[in-house]
Amino acid sequence: DVTVNKMQYNHKSSEWITLNVGGKLFTTTRTTLVTRDPESMLAKMFQYPDRWSNTTDKNGAYLFDRSPEYFEPLLDFLRHGKLILNPNINPQGILEEATFYGLTSAAEEAEKLLKDQQMQIYSEPLT
Amino acid sequence: DVTVNKMQYNHKSSEWITLNVGGKLFTTTRTTLVTRDPESMLAKMFQYPDRWSNTTDKNGAYLFDRSPEYFEPLLDFLRHGKLILNPNINPQGILEEATFYGLTSAAEEAEKLLKDQQMQIYSEPLT
Amino acid sequence: DVTVNKMQYNHKSSEWITLNVGGKLFTTTRTTLVTRDPESMLAKMFQYPDRWSNTTDKNGAYLFDRSPEYFEPLLDFLRHGKLILNPNINPQGILEEATFYGLTSAAEEAEKLLKDQQMQIYSEPLT
């Protein structure tokens, strides 16, 4: 069963990591950070920790001087491969963060959502 | 009185459990996790803890490398059997999590909400 | 002056209580929990604590295996007697929680808001 294996993998084999993004804590695994987009900056930071002097806070959480709110859908993207936004989230914020972390395909998804939104505005009836 | 019994049951007989989902803590009971959908992966994890090597954080909370935001309505679903979403929540996020945890009937509910939403969009007046 | 008395009463005479609802902490007073709807399950739990074996977490907060988000407007209701919802809150979630805690008049208010909302949908122009 594929799902069972995936779940066991996530919960057994992988190292748990806490990220402190702009003051908010996110718990995830090294596997999630390095697997989906191995060429991204974020993946490389956690694939080759020796080459980066990643800073951690006093509780051992990896520090990022970035937006926590717009990071959340990106971490979910790394978990399951889909970029899912609530209607009250500005895709431009996601695009900005995806670009920073070097998450190319997530950035493309965000750009597509942004364009869809702008087309929707232009196609609204004139008053 | 059925309600009294249910409340006493929840607050007396059951073991309290804390889940750490992506960094956010949820407090619930083992009864809630295993009763509503006993065939789900989530229920099995807490029915047969010996067969799973569930990882916990330093405070004993069970770790899940998943979205906290979209888990919340699913935990409420396990509590009372209804999938209730606020208008600013994307049902696609719920569908993704319900599928991960193997919550089949909640996933079906989410899929229905997602289709309703898309039909609403298609039935909007063309401009 | 009635307001002064009420404020003094709240801040002087009453015992402070912390509730842990699904993992989120709410601070209130025993007076608030037992006064507005004395026949409710919630009021009875805190009126006759000996008859209930209320469970508390390690910090002494009373544990409820329920939704924190939909509890918040109900606690405000117990504080001032009005059910006030933000537009992004689904009244169905409030109804579900009000029913669980046995808060009859709050449940009726939620049901009314739910019906108003559905009438609004049905009265929208067909496309």
Place this chain on the structure above:
Amino acid sequence: DVTVNKMQYNHKSSEWITLNVGGKLFTTTRTTLVTRDPESMLAKMFQYPDRWSNTTDKNGAYLFDRSPEYFEPLLDFLRHGKLILNPNINPQGILEEATFYGLTSAAEEAEKLLKDQQMQIYSEPLT
């Protein structure tokens, strides 16, 4: 420079105070609480602390058995004198809290926003 003075004043001369409103912590200064609306109940509580037996939690935060969500814009009002609400906030909740704390001009602002909103609803096209 007025702004510099104001900032220095806030950050130098005034006593820092933490409020625990319904379980959520707010950090502010005594100056903010007593200056904007000196006749309000809230100002009086912090102007003449001896006359009130204000209760504090174990960390020294002043306890209020009230809504945290609707208090936030009121505290901002005390900071800069404007009542600014996000579109997803029900002005009725603000009105209720402003009335409780005796913040008369903030309550009037909230009432105005509430009326504007209701007029907007009534002026919508009938279907």
Place this chain on the structure above:
Amino acid sequence: DVTVNKMQYNHKSSEWITLNVGGKLFTTTRTTLVTRDPESMLAKMFQYPDRWSNTTDKNGAYLFDRSPEYFEPLLDFLRHGKLILNPNINPQGILEEATFYGLTSAAEEAEKLLKDQQMQIYSEPLT
């Protein structure tokens, strides 16, 4: 590679700072606070700490008696230079905070968003 350098710079060379804005903690770097708008009050506070007696809480976080909610997009602005707001955020709140911290260009951006929003309201069809 410019992005790598920027990321290394943020995570290696700069001092990490925690801000306590109205009770909410934000983690950032001194570089972020002083670089984008060096003439702002906020930049000056962290450029010449000796001239300001900045107050810190017991954990060493710099205290600000201001709105946390409306500070968040401003901190992101200092990080990447764009003012990005979700649709449920009132630009007036951002304007108020940007003005307080002396962030002139962010204030101008907020004012532009505010005017766009008001024009949109005026151009809506009369009923």
